[in-house]
Amino acid sequence: MRLAIMTVGKTHSGKTTFANRLAEALAGSIVVDQDLQAEFLNRNYPELLPEKGPNTIKYALTQTLVDHAVRNTGLHLIISNSNLGREARLEWLDYYRKHGFTTVLVFFNIPEDHLRIRIRESGRSTKIFRVSLTFDELLDRQKAAFPVLAPAEGEADHLFTVRLPDDTDSVIRKITGLMETGDGR
Numbered sequence: 001m002r003l004a005i006m007t008v009g010k011t012h013s014g015k016t017t018f019a020n021r022l023a024e025a026l027a028g029s030i031v032v033d034q035d036l037q038a039e040f041l042n043r044n045y046p047e048l049l050p051e052k053g054p055n056t057i058k059y060a061l062t063q064t065l066v067d068h069a070v071r072n073t074g075l076h077l078i079i080s081n082s083n084l085g086r087e088a089r090l091e092w093l094d095y096y097r098k099h100g101f102t103t104v105l106v107f108f109n110i111p112e113d114h115l116r117i118r119i120r121e122s123g124r125s126t127k128i129f130r131v132s133l134t135f136d137e138l139l140d141r142q143k144a145a146f147p148v149l150a151p152a153e154g155e156a157d158h159l160f161t162v163r164l165p166d167d168t169d170s171v172i173r174k175i176t177g178l179m180e181t182g183d184g185r
Helices: 015-025 034-044 056-072 086-098 112-121 135-145 167-181
Strands: 002-008 029-033 076-080 101-108 158-162
Touching: 002 015, 002 086, 002 167, 015 029, 015 076, 015 101, 015 167, 029 034, 029 056, 034 056, 056 076, 086 101, 101 167, 112 135, 158 167
Parallel strands: 002 076, 002 101, 029 076, 101 158
Antiparallel strands: none
């Protein structure tokens, strides 16, 4: 059984930290982090980035990395990006199922006031952005574009929710436990 684990959540909700900790606990896994691709493209190929609209080259790079991992490895995939749009999320989940993966969504349902505090306390680089933007502005954009972002029961084979930072350890144990029990629906 191979797992495809997708994070769902707004900026500074803990998705990247969670993904990296899960990768340490889940043998044979890889994190595909879209922020790393964004920073790579911004630094090395700024001329290729669209001035407005969706960052299609970033999405194409993510798709290429995922396709390679799906077709040429036996790794579990941990997809660490916001995955806030339900339609796109469902397309990815369908893609993973068609390739034999058991799908897992981890929803980071962190209160906005906590996210604002994390943003203020963070030293995180804004080099992932194509345009001049702060993380507060990104959070405002996410809130406006995705007023309801909670995944619905049944979107994935398994759905876990992180409401507090302390929840991450139990969610990691539950996900690694799927491999031990073989609960891959």
